[in-house]
Each structure stands twice: as structure tokens, then as C-alpha cells.
Amino acid sequence: MTLGLRQGELLALVWSDVDLDRCLLTVSGTITWLNGRPYVGRPKSEPGRRTVSIPAQVAAVLGAWKATQDTEREAAGEAWLDNNLVFAAPEGRPRRGDVQTHRFRLLCESYELPSIRFHDLRRFAAVLLVTSSGGDVMSAGARPWALAQISACRRRVWLPPAGDRSSPGGRRGGRAVDGRSHGRLS
Numbered sequence: 001m002t003l004g005l006r007q008g009e010l011l012a013l014v015w016s017d018v019d020l021d022r023c024l025l026t027v028s029g030t031i032t033w034l035n036g037r038p039y040v041g042r043p044k045s046e047p048g049r050r051t052v053s054i055p056a057q058v059a060a061v062l063g064a065w066k067a068t069q070d071t072e073r074e075a076a077g078e079a080w081l082d083n084n085l086v087f088a089a090p091e092g093r094p095r096r097g098d099v100q101t102h103r104f105r106l107l108c109e110s111y112e113l114p115s116i117r118f119h120d121l122r123r124f125a126a127v128l129l130v131t132s133s134g135g136d137v138m139s140a141g142a143r144p145w146a147l148a149q150i151s152a153c154r155r156r157v158w159l160p161p162a163g164d165r166s167s168p169g170g171r172r173g174g175r176a177v178d179g180r181s182h183g184r185l186s
Contacts, residue, residue, distance in 0.1 A: 003025065003058070004052075004125035005027060005122070006030065006044065006048075006122060007101070008032060008097060009027050009029070009043060010086075010087060011030075011085075011094060011095050011097060011100070012029040012031040013085070013087065014028075014084040014086065015086055016084060018062060018086060020059045020062060020063050023055070023056060023058075024053055025052055025053075026049075026052075027043055027048060027049060027050050027051075028043070028049060029041060030044065030048075031094055033097065033098075038094040038096075062086070069086075069088065072090065073092065079091050080092045081093055100118065104118050
């Protein structure tokens with residue numbers, strides 16, 4: 001949530017793209033399901049292939065998750081499908097985005113939170129980025145995805161422009177799979 005990754009980017013994240021010691025994460029792919037099978041392709045755009053710094057707290061949580069996953073891998077033995085995925089389903093299989101979206105909705109309902117889409121977390125991350133930079137949108141612009149998300153937030157929710165404290169504040173369209181460089185996962 002704090003990094004602004006798309007759901008497909010999170011689900012395609014592999015451990016070899018995560019450096020817990022240096023608190024860095026490289027987004028190198030996105031997962032797409034076609035005819036019931038997972039495929040990994042390029043991120044949505046060229047700027048989408050990026051390396052981002054991760055907060056120490058996130059690195060600690062990911063380190064704990066890796067230890068848990070290593071235990072699951074050992075317990076599964078040869079049944080484990082080693083795709084090197086950070087957020088693998090039991091036995092190492094890729095997770096389906098639609099299932100995660102459903103679980104996210106149920107989680108929001110269980111805590112009596114407003115109904116939001118998983119993608120709205122990306123916008124929330126942009127808002128956090130701007131507010132942590134003292135409202136300086138250009139500092140947030142150092143991460144190219146942030147400006148587009150901030151613009152979408154202004155249309156969808158209240159987010160004042162930098163320096164303005166009183167301005168009301170879209171929906172993202174779908175995107176077809178480009179068909180290039182897709183690799184099927186086990």
C-alpha cells in the first residue's frame with residue numbers, strides 16, 4: 001500500500017527483485033491471467049519498470065513473510081512450485097488477482113471500512129507520498145506514477161493542490177494485455 005504498486009505488480013513480485021538489506025524493490029513484471037493460466041509480462045508502461053525504496057518497517061514485514069514462506073516451502077516438499085514469488089499461494093502457486101480483490105472487499109467489510117477498489121490503494125500511496133513531502137507535488141513527481149495518481153485522486157476524493165487548503169477533488173480505464181514477452185508460470 002505504501003509503495004503504490006499495482007495489484008498485478010505485487011502478485012508478480014519475485015524474491016530476486018527484493019533487496020531487504022538495502023531496502024529496495026524492483027518492479028520487473030506484472031501477472032495476468034488468460035484462460036485460467038497465469039502469465040508474467042512487462043509492467044503497464046516503461047516507467048512502470050522501476051526500483052523503489054521501501055520503508056524499513058516494510059522490509060521487516062517482508063523478511064518475516066520470507067521466513068514464513070520458507071517454512072511453508074519446506075513443509076510442502078516436492079509439491080511446492082518454485083516460481084520465486086513473494087506473494088505465492090500455498091504450494092508456491094501464483095495468486096489470482098480476482099480472488100485477492102474479493103478478499104480485500106471482505107476485509108474492508110469486516111472492519112466496516114468504506115468500499116474501495118484495490119487499485120485505490122495506489123492512489124492512497126500517492127496521497128501519502130505528497131503529504132509526507134509537505135504537500136510538494138514536484139517531490140512526489142520524482143516517482144512518475146504519483147502525478148497521475150494524484151490527478152485521479154483530485155477527481156475522486158478531496159485532495160487540495162499544493163499550497164491550497166480548500167479544493168474538492170475518476171476512474172481508471174481498463175488496459176489490454178500487450179501480448180509481448182509473456183511467460184507462463186507453473
